Amino acid sequence: MKTIVNGKPFERDVAPRVLLIHFIRENLGLTGSKIGCEVGKCGACTVIVDGRAVKSCMMFAVQMDGKKITTVEGLRRPDGTLDPVQRAFWEKHGLQCGYCTPGMLISAHSLLESNDDPSENEIKNALSGNLCTCTGYVNIMEAVKLAAKMMREETK
Amino acid sequence: MTPKEFDYVSPSTLEEAVRFLGSSEDCKVLAGGQSLVPLMKLRLASPKLLVGINNLRGLSYIEEDPQVLRIGAMSRYAEVLESSVATSRFPILKDSISGIADALVRNRGTIGGNICHADPASDLLPVMLALDARFKICGAEGGRTIESKDFFLDVFTPDLKPAEILTEILLPIKQESYGAYLKFSEVSGGFATVGVAVEFVLKERVCASARIAAAAVAQTPVRLSLAEDCLVGKELSRENFKEAADVAADSVDPKGDIYGSTRYRKQLVRVLVFRALELAMSRSLGAQHQ
Numbered sequence: 001m002k003t004i005v006n007g008k009p010f011e012r013d014v015a016p017r018v019l020l021i022h023f024i025r026e027n028l029g030l031t032g033s034k035i036g037c038e039v040g041k042c043g044a045c046t047v048i049v050d051g052r053a054v055k056s057c058m059m060f061a062v063q064m065d066g067k068k069i070t071t072v073e074g075l076r077r078p079d080g081t082l083d084p085v086q087r088a089f090w091e092k093h094g095l096q097c098g099y100c101t102p103g104m105l106i107s108a109h110s111l112l113e114s115n116d117d118p119s120e121n122e123i124k125n126a127l128s129g130n131l132c133t134c135t136g137y138v139n140i141m142e143a144v145k146l147a148a149k150m151m152r153e154e155t156k
Numbered sequence: 157m158t159p160k161e162f163d164y165v166s167p168s169t170l171e172e173a174v175r176f177l178g179s180s181e182d183c184k185v186l187a188g189g190q191s192l193v194p195l196m197k198l199r200l201a202s203p204k205l206l207v208g209i210n211n212l213r214g215l216s217y218i219e220e221d222p223q224v225l226r227i228g229a230m231s232r233y234a235e236v237l238e239s240s241v242a243t244s245r246f247p248i249l250k251d252s253i254s255g256i257a258d259a260l261v262r263n264r265g266t267i268g269g270n271i272c273h274a275d276p277a278s279d280l281l282p283v284m285l286a287l288d289a290r291f292k293i294c295g296a297e298g299g300r301t302i303e304s305k306d307f308f309l310d311v312f313t314p315d316l317k318p319a320e321i322l323t324e325i326l327l328p329i330k331q332e333s334y335g336a337y338l339k340f341s342e343v344s345g346g347f348a349t350v351g352v353a354v355e356f357v358l359k360e361r362v363c364a365s366a367r368i369a370a371a372a373v374a375q376t377p378v379r380l381s382l383a384e385d386c387l388v389g390k391e392l393s394r395e396n397f398k399e400a401a402d403v404a405a406d407s408v409d410p411k412g413d414i415y416g417s418t419r420y421r422k423q424l425v426r427v428l429v430f431r432a433l434e435l436a437m438s439r440s441l442g443a444q445h446q
Contacts, residue, residue, distance in 0.1 A: 016164035016206065019197075038157050040194050043260055052234065052263040058193045059264070062164050063186075063208060107260065128345060129260030 001065035005030070006074030014061045021045040023061035024071060032072035032102050036131070043130035046103035047071050053110035055129065072102035075109055084150035085109045085143075094143030096134035103130045108144045116151045118144070159196035166208040170215075170294055170321065173207055178296050178319035180205040185321060187230060187269035190261045215268075215323060218242050225327040229268025234259070236267060246287065246327060247439060248335035248353060252279045257345045268322045271307075274314040274376070277347040281308065281377035282369035283337050284325070286353035292324035301326070308376035332358045334443070336435035338428045339371070342415055348372045349415045350424035352404075354432040356387060358440055363387045368400070368432075370425060373410035380404045383429060392437060401430035 002011045005028060014023060021038075024030050024047065036044030038057050045056045048070040075083040082090070085108045095101045104127065111118055111126035118126070123144045132140060164186075167173040177183055183205035186192060195201040209215070215230035218239045225245055227236065233253045236242050243250040256262060256270075256279050270280045271291065281304075289304040296319045307315050316322070335355035339348040351371035357364045366387040368380045383404035390396050405426035412418040 016162055017159045019158065019193075022158075039197070040190070040261070043258070046260060052232075053260055054264045055260050058190055058261075060164065060186075060189075060193070060206075063166070063189075063210060065166065066211075126259050129258030 001062055003064040003067055003069060005069045006071060016060060016062050018061045020047070020056035020059040020061045020064060023064075024056060024069075027061075030071050030073050034099055034102055036099065036103075041131065042100070043103040043107065044100050046106045046130060048106060048110055051110075051113075053107045053126075053129075070106070072105055075105060083109065084154065085112065085147040088143040088147035088150060089140075092139050092143040092146055094135070094140040095132075100130055100132040100134075104132065104140055108147060111144070112148055112151055116148050116155070118148060157197040159193075160199060160202040162196075162203055163205045164208060165205070166211050168211055168213070170212055170323070173209055173212060173321060174294060174296050174319055176205070176207045177321070183207055183318070185209055185272070187272075188232065188265040189269075190257070190265035191269065191273045191275070209321065220245065220329070223329055225329055227267055227325040227327070229266065229271075229322045229324060231267050233262035233265050233267065233270075237262065245329060246335065248283055248286065248337050248355065251337035252283045252351075252353070255279055255339055255341070255345060261345075267325060271325065272314050272316060272322050274308050274310075274312050275347075276308075276311055276374060276376055277351070277372040278377070279337065279339055279348055279351050279371060282351055282353035282371045283335075285369035285377055285379050286335055286337075286355040286367040287327050288355075288367065290326040290328075291322055292326065293320050294323045295320035299323075305379065311375045330357055332364075332440075334358070334436040334440040336432045336439065338432045338435065340424050340428065350410070350421050350428060352425065352428035352432045354429065354436050356392070356433075356436060358392070361391055363390055363392050368404060368429060370404075370408065370428075373408040373421060373425060378408070380407055380425075380429070382407045387433075392433075394434070397430050397433040397437075400433065401426045404429040 034044035036042035040055050040058045047056045107127050107130050165176050184203035186206045186208045215228045217228040219226045220241050284304040290301050292301050337353040339351035348371045353369045356366040366384040368383045383400040386400040405422045410421040
């Protein structure tokens with residue numbers, strides 16, 4: 001199957017039963033996306049497929065033939081600097097242990113791509129599939145709001 | 157957690173997909189996969205062949221005709237929620253779909269997949285019964301259309317032959333029709349402990365027809381027709397909502413489990429029928445004020 005991950009084309013033979021998250025981590029070596037629960041509850045494995053954030057433990061790698069995938073490694077800007085969402089999580093300390101962070105970043109990034117001025121409820125809805133058991137979510141919410149502000153200022 | 161080995165095909169036409177489905181004794185359609193993939197990982201399902209239909213064209217759309225809203229079976233939950241045509245015509249769709257799992261699952265899961273999974277606790281299925289939906293099905297011997305009330309045969313058992321694919325959901329558009337769906341769940345986005353969908357048609361403030369259906373109270377989603385009878389032909393009021401709610405609770409016999417005993421679930425039916433009718437009523441009043 002052929003797929004484009006973070007802008008780079010890959011061609012691989014893969015058994016149908018290989019989950020997308022296993023393919024991304026073990027075959028492509030992109031270990032930013034995490035395996036949290038592996039049963040579709042936690043969102044640590046979230047990636048963007050064809051423009052929408054999805055759980056990569058709930059899909060098979062073979063389904064990605066001809067698709068475009070963005071993982072957390074793909075958020076970094078071409079010049080090597082962090083994307084506003086990453087910077088905002090840094091600034092607001094939107095993490096503690098960091099295990100849920102790749103999924104949080106992807107979901108937040110996906111939300112802000114289509115809506116750079118989300119309400120509190122819209123942010124909560126977008127992050128509803130991503131569980132964090134450390135922070136209590138307060139700083140994560142703050143980080144997403146700051147990221148939205150940064151993006152609005154950038155586009156001005 | 158990895159499923160047992162299987163073969164995978166991803167046809168590009170419906171005809172090809174139906175042919176693949178007819179070619180193996182033990183095959184499954186893979187739509188959004190948000191129920192099937194977890195089941196396969198737990199090895200509760202281990203089909204030998206998966207027929208992926210995500211690359212079939214023309215199964216993802218929402219179109220409004222004068223008398224019917226047509227939803228392509230591969231429409232994702234998120235696409236229905238984003239469709240102002242669907243949610244303004246049928247606020248009950250938003251009530252129901254926005255409570256299914258979380259945003260990530262709703263980005264991938266499909267309306268058709270939910271219906272064919274036939275989970276008795278699905279939030280969408282009582283809504284299909286309340287709206288009197290019809291389902292278009294494509295098979296080796298051509299197409300057929302089936303009423304939603306005849307489609308759910310048993311737990312996880314829809315009236316689908318192995319080589320048939322659901323292609324379209326048809327929701328009749330009626331004037332002066334109002335509905336609502338409410339559920340009780342242990343956690344946000346969790347499966348319904350009980351879910352209730354109501355829909356009624358008003359003619360000069362009198363209830364011309366009513367449908368009430370519930371999730372998670374039986375082996376399939378069920379219509380609560382005795383409760384409906386309490387409303388038809390009457391001018392709607394809190395009093396007959398209360399009567400309908402009591403009759404609804406008496407008419408079901410849900411199994412108890414860790415999330416709620418039989419008695420608890422019956423009480424949930426009573427409360428949710430009443431509240432859903434009130435919500436639908438408030439929508440009808442809102443419409444009159446516009």
